[in-house]
Each structure stands twice: as structure tokens, then as C-alpha cells.
Amino acid sequence: MGDRVADTGPARRDVLNWLLGSWLVGVLGSILYPIARYLVPPELPEAAPPSVVAGKATALATNSGRIVAFGTAPVIVIRTPSGELCAFSATCTHLTCTVQYRPDLEHIWCACHNGHYDLNGRNIAGPPPRPLDRFDVTVQGEDIVIVRRT
Amino acid sequence: MRRRLDAWVRERLPLEPLVEAVRHKTVPQHRSSFAYYLGGMTLFLFGIQVGTGALLLLYYRPSASEAYESVQFIMTRVPFGWLVRSIHAWSANLMVAAAVAHLVSVLFLHSYRRPRELTWVSGVLLLGLTLAFGFTGYLLPWNQLAFFATRVGTDMAAAVPFAGDFLVRFTRGGADVTGATLTRLFGMHVAILPMIATVLVAVHLLLVQAHGMSVPPGVERNAQQAGRPIRSLPFLPHFVLRELFGWTVALALLAGLSAFYPWELGTKADPFAPAPAGIRPEWYFLWMFQVLKYAPATLLGIPGEVLVFAGLGIGGVLVLLLPFWASRTDRWRRALVGVAACALLVMAALTVIALMADGGAHK
Structure with a gap:
């Protein structure tokens, strides 16, 4: 052409x-x-509530843990062998798996890459780079109430 | 360097014969050659449907509890989501119009003649597929209007003798229009129909390329009598540039329609709410909807619906097989054009009547 x-x-x-x-x-x-x-994807406003009820205090045995939903994120509530209550973000700081309480080890463990956290949420062994975020725990009546730390 | 790269590509992608063929391809030029752009326009709109449809899939959720909310999310929260959805809906309608215009022009210019019978058959099947895409896509936003229109539309299948009940259950995925219907129509809309369409479009395009553009019998005869060849236009770049111009105009039209007349979402479907006033199918099914309104309850002991569907079924088969029964005489061709024009006028009139009746229901 x-x-x-x-x-x-x-x-x-x-x-x-x-x-x-x-x-x-x-x-x-x-x-x-x-x-x-x-x-x-558009940013979604986080619908996380200021506090959630994490079940009855009497139902959480000593040396055990329970995972509850805090908005869309999992939070682990633990009754330590000494009987105290504590709560942490259940999202592992390594690669965001959900952690669990190991009664035999008496601390928090992540199954994905063998990460260990003590009962203050500190990363003590394995690959996790940071401690778990801590939540405040109170008992109101019979209920365990967890509150995000500001 | 460039020559070496060129040689490297040519060796691995032996497209030379194809490029050569495209370079020498010509398109006949006469007073009806505008019709040659209608198929390309339909293909372009189909491409728009594939593109916007794929984008919608990123946010759409095909379940009765989430479908409406996900479309609402697309329209209000996702950047340009309103544009993508409106273009998908508008382009669907324009595509039906373009496909019908393409079919009518092929019919009026008698391009279905030997050896293009299979091109015609694949084209008619593609038009049917386009309508099926429209029908299955209509319910997906899970709004009130679409819910009842789908209920009525799927219930019509019950008029088919013997297999009626089975067909209703088959299209609905159960006895009634529920979340199961939504999932089923979604699967058809995004997987089954596209699969069939891909094959049919490929066959159709291959046949069009193999046979070249058909020249209307009148033009062919005139050229023969005058003893001169039919004028033609190089496909590349002349025809392609004109086609691209048309596509750009279509794109601008789609953007304009979507910006000024965004596709509505309506209210969420509620199976236990009474049917809203003015429920109706998409405009291209309206003439059929109107015929059903006029059909007597029974005629000679046969239900009216069955008669209407028998008529539509016979009509459909006649259109599909047109090249095999159409005669080659001029008188006959004129008669065919006359009958087709009358049929189109009746369909247009029925559509207008249905639209006006619906307008009255809203007042």
C-alpha cells in the first residue's frame, strides 16, 4: 500500500x-x-468491635485456650496453668497462620512453621519475627470480655 | 539487530501465509456494503461482554444471599464498578440488536446462498446463544424484576409437550426459582454458554474467511452484464480502519449510555413478595411475551401456550434451515424478503404494544 x-x-x-x-x-x-x-479492591472500613464476649469464664479450664472471633480476626484466650486469663491476637506474626495453645508445652504454638510464643505473647522459638498483639481481658459477671489495647 | 529478531520470530511463529492472505484480502464495495460491518460490530460487542464479564466475576458472588449485595458493592464501592456493570448490561442489549441487524441484512442480501449454508446455520445458532446469554444473565443481580421475569420465563418451558415438567426443573435446578436457579444460570452464563460460543464463533469466522464476503445477486448480475469486475476495498488497512472507526463510535456510545443512563439495580428479590407491577422480560423477548398475552386459553382442545410454542418452534427451525429450502429464483427471493419484512414489522409492532402497555402499568 x-x-x-x-x-x-x-x-x-x-x-x-x-x-x-x-x-x-x-x-x-x-x-x-x-x-x-x-x-x-476498595478499602473496607474495619468493622471490628471495641470489645467482644469470649464465652463463660467457668467454661475455660486451667491450662487451655480457646479461639474467638474479634471482628474478622481470630483472638486466642488462654487460662494459664496458674489460673490467670490472657488474650492475644491468634494470627502468627510469621506468615499469618492461626496459632493454638499447647497444654503439653504450656505455651502458644503455631503448627505451620513450628513457631513458639510464651504466655506473654513473646516469640521464643522458630521463625516468628515479632510478639503477638496483646488484648486486655476482664471478667464481667460470668463472661470473659476481651478489649483491644489502644 | 532488528532483522535478526524478525527472523527469530518468523522461524518460531510461521504466520507468513496468514499475513500474506490478510494482505491480499479484499472486501467488495457496493451500495449495500455497510452490511459487512454488522458482523464485526457484533463480534466487537461480544469482546466487550467477555472483558467486562470477566471483570464483574472478580467481585460478583453467585448465591441468593449475596448476589444482590455483591452487585450493589460493585456499583457503589468498587472504583469504576458502576461503569463496568453498566457497560456489560448496555453492551448486552446492543449486541442483541447488532446480531439481529446482522441476520436481517444477511437475509435481505441473500448471503446465505451456496456455499455459505453452514455460515448461516452457525450464525443463527449464535443468535440463539446470544439470547440464552441474555436470559441467563438477567437473573444474576437477583433483583425483584429479574426474579419474577425468570419465574415466568422458565415456566413457559412447561408448555413443551411431554418434556415440559422436566425442562422447567432442569432450567430452575428444582421445582421453583431459588438460589439453586441462580447458581445454575450463573454456571451456564459464565462457563457452559461461553464454551459453546467460543467454538461457534471460531467456526463462523473461519467460514466467513474461507468463503469471503458474499456479493448480493443483483450486484453480481449488474457487474456481469456491464462486463466489469465488482469494485473492492483492500481489507488492510482500508476495511479494518473503517471497522475500527465503527468500534470506537460503539465504545463512545456505550460509555455515554452508561454514564447518563446507568443500569438500575432495583430492589432485592423476595420470593414471598407479590410480583411487582410492570414485570417484563428484556425488550428482545417482549414480542413473544405479547403473543402469549393474545393466545386463546385453548383452541380445538389444545392449550394456547402449546400452540404459540409450536409456532415459534416451527418458525425457528425454518429460519435455521433457510438456505436448504430457499429457492434460487428472483421472484421467490423477493417474496422471501417481503415475508421477512412483514414478520419483522409484526414483531416490532408487538414490542411497541408491550412497551406501551407496560408504561401504562407504571402510571
């Missing part, structure tokens, strides 16, 4: 090519920009 329009001169062809190019860029831009924005 080059020969057919060669006599109309390069100037006209340049203008046409430039127009076609800008059209292409404009169309692609107006398609790709909304798609790129659409693909990024």
Missing part, C-alpha cells in the same frame, strides 16, 4: 499516522485506566 499513497507526500502520511497514534493512545488509555482502578 506504500506505493499507492506515495505521491501524496510524506507530510500528509505523518499527520495521519500521528492522528491514528493519538486516537489509539486515547482509546487504550480510557479503557485501561478504569480497568486498572477497578482491579484494585
Whole structure:
């Protein structure tokens, strides 16, 4: 097709090519920009409540733990061998598995990569890089109530 | 460097014959050649449907308890979600219109003639598939209007003799329209129908390329009598650029429609609420809906619905097999165009009547 329009001169062809190019860029831009924005999930406001009831205090035996939902995140409530109550975020600081209480070890353990935390939430062995976030625990009537620390 | 890269690619992607064929391809040029753009337009809108549909899948949840909320989320919270959903809905409607226009132009220009019978058959099947996409997609936002329209639409299958009850259960995934229906229609809409469509579109396009564009008999005869060849246009870049221009206009139209007339979501479906006033199917099913309203309860002991469906079924088969029974004489072709035009006018009139009746129900 080059020969057919060669006599109309390069100037006209340049203008046409430039127009076609800008059209292409404009169309692609107006398609790709909304798609790129659409693909990024919108931020959801965290619906985590200030406090949750974590069941009856009498139902949590000494040297055992229980996982409860705090909004969308799991929290582990533990009654230590000495009978105290404590609560931590149950999300392992290594690769976000959910941890569990090991009565035989008397501390918190993550099954995914053998991470260990003591009863203050400190990472004591294995790969976890940071301690678990601590929650405040109170007993109101018969209920265990856990509150996020500010 | 560039030459070496070129050679490297050519050796691994032996597309030379294809590129050569495209370079030498021409499209006949005459007063009806606008019709050659309608198929491409349908294909473009189909592409839009695939793209926006895939995007919607990222946020849509196909269950009775979450579908409505997820569409609401797409429309209100996801950036440009309203645009993606509105374009999907508008493009679906324009695609039906483009496919119907394509079929009508092929019929009026007699492009279904030998050797293009299978191109016609695959095209009619694709139109049916397009309508099936429309029907299955309508329920997915799980709103009141779609819920009852789907209930009515699926109940119509009960009129089919012998297999009626089975068909109703089969399309609904149970005795009634429930969450099971939603999941089932969703599966058809995003997996089963696209699978069939991919094969049919490939066959259709391959046949179109193999046979080239059909020239209307009148144009062919005139050129023969005048003893000159039919004028033609190079496919690349002339035809392609015109096609791209059309597609850009269609895209602008879609964006405009979506911005100024965003597709409504309505209220969430409630199976225990009474059917709202003005429930109706999508516009392309309205003429059928109107025929059902006019059908007598029984005629000669046969239920009216059965008669209507028998008529529609016979009509559908006649259209599908048109190239095999259509005669080749000129008189006959004129008669066919006349009958088809009358049928289209009746369908258009029925659609208008249904739209007006519905407008009255809202007042």
C-alpha cells in the first residue's frame, strides 16, 4: 500500500499516522485506566468491635485456650496453668497462620512453621519475627470480655 | 539487530501465509456494503461482554444471599464498578440488536446462498446463544424484576409437550426459582454458554474467511452484464480502519449510555413478595411475551401456550434451515424478503404494544 499513497507526500502520511497514534493512545488509555482502578479492591472500613464476649469464664479450664472471633480476626484466650486469663491476637506474626495453645508445652504454638510464643505473647522459638498483639481481658459477671489495647 | 529478531520470530511463529492472505484480502464495495460491518460490530460487542464479564466475576458472588449485595458493592464501592456493570448490561442489549441487524441484512442480501449454508446455520445458532446469554444473565443481580421475569420465563418451558415438567426443573435446578436457579444460570452464563460460543464463533469466522464476503445477486448480475469486475476495498488497512472507526463510535456510545443512563439495580428479590407491577422480560423477548398475552386459553382442545410454542418452534427451525429450502429464483427471493419484512414489522409492532402497555402499568 506504500506505493499507492506515495505521491501524496510524506507530510500528509505523518499527520495521519500521528492522528491514528493519538486516537489509539486515547482509546487504550480510557479503557485501561478504569480497568486498572477497578482491579484494585476498595478499602473496607474495619468493622471490628471495641470489645467482644469470649464465652463463660467457668467454661475455660486451667491450662487451655480457646479461639474467638474479634471482628474478622481470630483472638486466642488462654487460662494459664496458674489460673490467670490472657488474650492475644491468634494470627502468627510469621506468615499469618492461626496459632493454638499447647497444654503439653504450656505455651502458644503455631503448627505451620513450628513457631513458639510464651504466655506473654513473646516469640521464643522458630521463625516468628515479632510478639503477638496483646488484648486486655476482664471478667464481667460470668463472661470473659476481651478489649483491644489502644 | 532488528532483522535478526524478525527472523527469530518468523522461524518460531510461521504466520507468513496468514499475513500474506490478510494482505491480499479484499472486501467488495457496493451500495449495500455497510452490511459487512454488522458482523464485526457484533463480534466487537461480544469482546466487550467477555472483558467486562470477566471483570464483574472478580467481585460478583453467585448465591441468593449475596448476589444482590455483591452487585450493589460493585456499583457503589468498587472504583469504576458502576461503569463496568453498566457497560456489560448496555453492551448486552446492543449486541442483541447488532446480531439481529446482522441476520436481517444477511437475509435481505441473500448471503446465505451456496456455499455459505453452514455460515448461516452457525450464525443463527449464535443468535440463539446470544439470547440464552441474555436470559441467563438477567437473573444474576437477583433483583425483584429479574426474579419474577425468570419465574415466568422458565415456566413457559412447561408448555413443551411431554418434556415440559422436566425442562422447567432442569432450567430452575428444582421445582421453583431459588438460589439453586441462580447458581445454575450463573454456571451456564459464565462457563457452559461461553464454551459453546467460543467454538461457534471460531467456526463462523473461519467460514466467513474461507468463503469471503458474499456479493448480493443483483450486484453480481449488474457487474456481469456491464462486463466489469465488482469494485473492492483492500481489507488492510482500508476495511479494518473503517471497522475500527465503527468500534470506537460503539465504545463512545456505550460509555455515554452508561454514564447518563446507568443500569438500575432495583430492589432485592423476595420470593414471598407479590410480583411487582410492570414485570417484563428484556425488550428482545417482549414480542413473544405479547403473543402469549393474545393466545386463546385453548383452541380445538389444545392449550394456547402449546400452540404459540409450536409456532415459534416451527418458525425457528425454518429460519435455521433457510438456505436448504430457499429457492434460487428472483421472484421467490423477493417474496422471501417481503415475508421477512412483514414478520419483522409484526414483531416490532408487538414490542411497541408491550412497551406501551407496560408504561401504562407504571402510571
